[in-house]
Amino acid sequence: MHHKDIVKKITELMPAECGVTKVEPEGLAVVVYIKNIDAFYKNTSLIKELANAIKKKVLIRVDPKNLMPIEEAKKEIEGLISQEAGIKKIMFVPEMSEVRIEAIKSGLVIGKGGSLLKEIMTKTGWAPIVLRAPTMPSVTLDGVRKINATGAEERKKFLVDIGKKICQPTPSSDWIRTVALGGFKEVGRSCMLLQTQHSKVLIDCGVNTATSDPAKAYPYLNMLGFSLKELDAVVISHGHMDHMGFVPYLYAYGYEGPVYCTPPTRDIMVLLQQDYINLCKKSFGVEPIYSKKDIQKELKKTITVDYNEVVDITPEIKMTLYNAGHIIGSASVHLHIGEGAHNLVYTGDIKFGFTKLFEPANTKFPRLETLYIESTYGGRNDLTINRFESENRLMDIITQTVEKRGSVLIPVFAVGRSQEILLVLEEYARKHPEFNVPIYIDGMILEASAIHTAYPEYMREQVQRRILSDRSPFESPLIKVAKGIDRETIVGGDQPAIILAPSGMLAGGPSLEYLKLMASEEKNTLIFVGYQSSVSLGHKIQRGAKEVPLMGDDGRTKMMDINMRVETAEGFSGHSDRAQLMAYLRNLRPGPERVVTMHGDLNKTEDFARSVGMMLRKESRALADLESIRLR
Numbered sequence: 001m002h003h004k005d006i007v008k009k010i011t012e013l014m015p016a017e018c019g020v021t022k023v024e025p026e027g028l029a030v031v032v033y034i035k036n037i038d039a040f041y042k043n044t045s046l047i048k049e050l051a052n053a054i055k056k057k058v059l060i061r062v063d064p065k066n067l068m069p070i071e072e073a074k075k076e077i078e079g080l081i082s083q084e085a086g087i088k089k090i091m092f093v094p095e096m097s098e099v100r101i102e103a104i105k106s107g108l109v110i111g112k113g114g115s116l117l118k119e120i121m122t123k124t125g126w127a128p129i130v131l132r133a134p135t136m137p138s139v140t141l142d143g144v145r146k147i148n149a150t151g152a153e154e155r156k157k158f159l160v161d162i163g164k165k166i167c168q169p170t171p172s173s174d175w176i177r178t179v180a181l182g183g184f185k186e187v188g189r190s191c192m193l194l195q196t197q198h199s200k201v202l203i204d205c206g207v208n209t210a211t212s213d214p215a216k217a218y219p220y221l222n223m224l225g226f227s228l229k230e231l232d233a234v235v236i237s238h239g240h241m242d243h244m245g246f247v248p249y250l251y252a253y254g255y256e257g258p259v260y261c262t263p264p265t266r267d268i269m270v271l272l273q274q275d276y277i278n279l280c281k282k283s284f285g286v287e288p289i290y291s292k293k294d295i296q297k298e299l300k301k302t303i304t305v306d307y308n309e310v311v312d313i314t315p316e317i318k319m320t321l322y323n324a325g326h327i328i329g330s331a332s333v334h335l336h337i338g339e340g341a342h343n344l345v346y347t348g349d350i351k352f353g354f355t356k357l358f359e360p361a362n363t364k365f366p367r368l369e370t371l372y373i374e375s376t377y378g379g380r381n382d383l384t385i386n387r388f389e390s391e392n393r394l395m396d397i398i399t400q401t402v403e404k405r406g407s408v409l410i411p412v413f414a415v416g417r418s419q420e421i422l423l424v425l426e427e428y429a430r431k432h433p434e435f436n437v438p439i440y441i442d443g444m445i446l447e448a449s450a451i452h453t454a455y456p457e458y459m460r461e462q463v464q465r466r467i468l469s470d471r472s473p474f475e476s477p478l479i480k481v482a483k484g485i486d487r488e489t490i491v492g493g494d495q496p497a498i499i500l501a502p503s504g505m506l507a508g509g510p511s512l513e514y515l516k517l518m519a520s521e522e523k524n525t526l527i528f529v530g531y532q533s534s535v536s537l538g539h540k541i542q543r544g545a546k547e548v549p550l551m552g553d554d555g556r557t558k559m560m561d562i563n564m565r566v567e568t569a570e571g572f573s574g575h576s577d578r579a580q581l582m583a584y585l586r587n588l589r590p591g592p593e594r595v596v597t598m599h600g601d602l603n604k605t606e607d608f609a610r611s612v613g614m615m616l617r618k619e620s621r622a623l624a625d626l627e628s629i630r631l632r
Ligand SMILES: [Zn+2]
Pocket: 238, 240, 326, 349
């Protein structure tokens, strides 16, 4: 809808006594500034009526001239909220007439049916935004929230510009196509361009962290055929490096538009990208492809979207993110292009099966013609044992190692598998009090877990309840943080320990450091619980290599003996196995007209595409990088 029509509709609906001073698009919402908030609250359904009329989120703010002075408002707010809420911070953002209140028990700031929020707004004029404080301290969250509150003037200007760009009349495009730019017939640098006559949107933009070879690590952005400046939007499915690791590069080379993702994805993204910069230098000995400055730029341009929210990202494209069940905040992306011209779903990484942390991936979409589906475990032999057996097997391997007074190394992604495995170990320890083995977490796992505690609503109800009632599974006394303790002390003696450390594929990071310390001893065990890329060190060891090359501190390659026990515990993957992928497809409503397989090794994407075609009796194919499909 054009902005002029939006203003017209809103002026029609708003009672004169509210005193509207300005109607302004801001990012995905439309902001209505008014003088009299009491008058607005007289009609309780007004906000809904406004949103329905313009098909957009509407934010009501009090005109800056009518706000209570900050010091006075702060006192007023502190008086209104009970001590029990555990307020951590109150930040005023005058540019947006907003006050951000961070509290441990955010429900107590909101009040029944939002009653307290209303009271804060009517008494002070400031529009309260409630943020949940993590139950464990998180440097990332502090940083993200600070950047969002400072530099508000610049942020506002950016959001208004984006809002204006989106609120244009809907053009109709003669053609729609997608171009595979990375992560097709491979796992790593996921990236896909959706292009129409009038829009250019990038979905995911990852790096393959298992290799330092630029020809294999980065997506084919050089083949875009236009400059990065011309991109309208970037959508990120979830916070794994193979889906978002390359985004700061876009900002380093001229992109200035928005990144859309869920709130947890934004935080995890910033955390892992910063870690990647350090990893490049330390583990690969190469200069990182972008700097911290570029990550900050990205953060300032990130617009978060919750699950199931329909938003306009260009004048002709509506986007909705749905739960993908893979990691915290992970999403499948639904795009509605033109006035019903085409609907596509890009699954991202999906788990359609049981995990302790998340509900299975969503399978109901409003409309669907083309489905892009991940096929990490789409090969015909990719069938895993059930979850119950998986947990038993994992615990068997661990107890056998502990009996020999050996230690266990579990290389994991900092986000996803580490929290899932922590929950398994924590539950086992609760049920078996005699199991008294310390669980060390290293690298970014602590920080990633802390971010989880700020978003309980993104997890299964059981975990949610525990976090909200101060019994967070991530804060079990058995879990120890390896920071400040010598790694040799942890694994050197004959005191058994379980170590969870990134990276998940032993491509650098603390897991590789532990491996160097533990590999020679037969009593120790290495357990793989996640995907090992075919170019990774983890893959070689998993395949049975007894001697692997390692780069020493002096830059020379040495050989390392692997004498420790090596096991793979299946069934913990955040990805669906072949049967779960097939079940996902059978459960899709509506069924797609066409299926494209991606995010899997070459033979798996092809094999999976063939099987899907036979099962659904629809067009089904595996696309390769640089291939494109015309959707209209
Ligand atoms: Zn992933």
